[in-house]
Amino acid sequence: MTILNILKYPNPELKQISTPVTDFDSQLDHFIQDLEQTRQHGPAAVGIAAPQVGCFQRIIIIDVSSRKNTHNHGHLILINPEITEWDGYVIGREGCLSVPDYTGNVIRAETIKLQALDPNGQTLEFTMQGFEARALQHELDHLDGLLFIDRLVSRRTDLFQRQPKKSKKSKTSK
């Protein structure tokens, strides 16, 4: 296994939109192992996206299971992930392996429904909330060439938006 080099802002490659994975082969498995190794190597990252290591395919890994009292689905390898439903919003602080020595506040959906494929190409479906949903949205942004610094909100915004609002059309279960 190899620890891959993390692309750092302002590397323009981070702005690239990644393409869907089509081949679920041993090369993919090999890359996922390297990606996971790279995630674990750096400062405690709960997620990583393939474009962060210069592979512009829609692959992410998230794992928030090591955090106390955090709703989670364990260690997840998600290929071609897509959010199908959003609900609520909440402000939280984020940092990024690709943006060293900076953290800032970002608004994310509180609950999401997600469809993705596993490394064998089988369909996965999850309802995620809170920290796990935030991690997913952060990594999904990388696949679309977005960084959390594109979404920063004022610190003062927090005062007025701390209570997440529920949309009336909400179908998500808690």
Add this chain to the structure above:
Amino acid sequence: MATWYMLTVIGQDRIGIVAKITTTLYQQGCNLGEASMLRLGGNFTIMLMVKSEQSMSQIEQGLQTIINELELNLHLTQIDANLHQHHLPNIKITVSGEDHLGIVAQVTSLLADHQVNIVDLESDVAGTENSPIYIMRIDGIAKGDYAKLQQALNKLQSQGIIAKVQAIDTLIG
């Protein structure tokens, strides 16, 4: 050799203060570091890290025309930059209450007693002139458990001060 300075500017809020100050500094060849600029009451305030080959008095002289024109109050002091070592807060404390003497002192003294390092504090006087309310937000670094800090802060409720401690869960991804 270039030196880092902290430039403090205060003046009646109006459009163009930031543009004029930073343009002048740029024309003088100054490099800018981190900054906090905000309106406090009717005043606009600037705290700005400035790196320059020039002496303090040369920088001041360069800004003199704008200082006079916009009636600003300016202060420069030499600093160590210590960039690239942000301290990550792990708790935030939100405080609100009827505005009265000593809110900030009481809350921050409790924070100091509990070894909390304040990295960011912002406060506003809201409400109306007749019944002002004080709203404060603090980001800090707590060592260990903050339950005891919350207990201590709860005692301020008898004075109408509501202070709530919450963990900041920074996501790295």
